[in-house]
Amino acid sequence: MDFTISPRVEDFRARIADFVENRILPVEADRSNWDAHENIAPEPLEKLRAQARAEGLWCLQLRPETGGQGIGRQGMAVCYEEMNRSIFGPVVFNSAAPDDGNMMVLEQAGTPEQKERWLKPIVEGKVRSSFVMTEPHPGGGSDPGMMMTKATRKGDRYVIEGRKWFITGAEDAAHFILMARTSDDPRRGLTAFLFHRDEPGWEIARRIEIMGPEEHGGHCELIFDGMELGADRVLLGEGMGLKVTQMRLGPARLTHCMRWLGLAKRCTEIAQAYAAERQGFGVRLADRESIQIKMGDLAMGIEIGRLLVMKAAWALDRGSFARKEVSMAKIHVANLLHKAADVAIQVNGARGYSKDTVLEWIYRYARQARLVDGADEVHQMVLNRHLSQEGRDFWRWDAAE
Incomplete structure (x- = not known):
């Protein structure tokens, strides 16, 4: 290796x-x-x-x-x-x-014409984009099979009706990828559409206030009320929406982990710097065994996360969907980020809880990590399904040919 x-x-x-x-x-x-x-x-x-x-x-x-x-x-x-x-x-x-994942899926799934119109402006930094999938109850969340937003075919056009929420970046976005139901087929019932913010027949009902700091464009609730889109707006083909979500969300989950490792390391860096200079009862914090144990544990957790992420990245580069690897990385790194921010705040004391550092920003941001792109429990169920199907082969090494 x-x-x-x-x-x-x-x-x-x-x-x-x-x-x-x-x-x-x-x-x-x-x-x-x-x-x-x-x-x-x-x-x-x-x-x-x-x-x-x-x-x-x-x-x-x-x-x-x-x-x-x-x-x-x-x-x-x-x-x-x-x-x-x-x-x-x-x-x-x-x-x-969300631009990162949107660009990668458009690069992979778009036609030349779609790439020119919908991808190129995002790549050039001229527009922002958004991925429109999650719905309020009883619609689809982690389970896209529950999706209720419908796209009804009428001649050469589709009419969109439904509601979405917690759509990241929607308020600032110009280009959108929308998931909607076109049939009741369990595998080919969803379709991905492309639309522009100037299209009639939809609106942002509200920008949802959240616990943490926000990406540009926030997290919004959208209403679709008769928006009409032509067949040229279909991405990858009618009924291929589930495949689009797989193409986008697997790598996107992993890129979240890549970025979160950087934030976890930043937390460790801030904690180390403060512990090295802060004294209490005649002893530097960095010289206290309790602090050393906390920092050593964080260092190990970050390295475990890096190895999980790199193995999943290696599998994706080889053409695998890497579902097991991505789920393991997502669970571990999401929880690691929250732990890193919490430990760093504890080491910094009142300073960590204040806005004198970015630790409180990261702490509030970190709580969403265990929810976005699949809650911990969803990924744990995915891993259990693989374990049930594969048995001892769950841990097999792939032998070189």
Whole structure:
């Protein structure tokens, strides 16, 4: 097993690390650069994005013909982790959710015409995008088979009726990928559609306030009331919506983990720095065994997460859906991020609970990690299903041919 990375990926990693340290972190440290929803404001963001583009650090995840660098999932694991040393890092490099997953699925599933119209503007940073799937009860959440939003075929057009909620980025998005039901077939009943924010027949009912800081465009509730879309808006084909979700959500879950590892490392970094200088009762915190145990445990947890993510990335690069590997990474890293933020706040005491550091931002953000793209319990059930089907082969090593 070779755990080395290529010189090319290492070059990207090192340049990203330098960019984050010297360009993004100073912007993050100045609260005047934050917007009302605790994300980076548009003006400083566009300046940093222009610099990232100029240095060839833009959309690394995409193929060269699409405008990226084709570094593969393993290369992404290395680079995304480095990007998210800053809470603002991924969006600067155009590698943040939901655009990241939307670009990758459009690159893989779109026709040449669809890529030109719907993908290219996102790649160029001219528009934002959103993935419209989750519905309020009794509609579909983690189980897309429960989806109730309908697309009824009328001649050469589809009429969309339904309701969605917690749609990330919707308020700022121009391009949308919408999942709707076109039949009751359990495997071919869903279809993915493309639409623009200027289409009639839909509206944002509200921007849902959440516990943590928000991505650009928030998390919104949408109502579809007779929106009409032509057949050219169907992505991959009628009835292929479930396949689109599989193509998008598996890699997207893993890219979340890649970024969350960067945030977990940032928490550890802040905790280490404070423990090294803070004294109590004549002893540095860093010299106390209780602190050393906490920090050592975090270091181990982060490394376990990196190995799980890299194995899943390796499997995806080999053409596998990597369902087991992605689920294991998603469970572990989501819980690790929450733990890292909690430990770092505890080490920093009142300082950690204040807004003097980004720890409280990360702590509030981290709680969603165990819910988004499938709750822990859903992924645990996925793993149990594989265990029941595979038995001892669940842990088999793939032998080289």
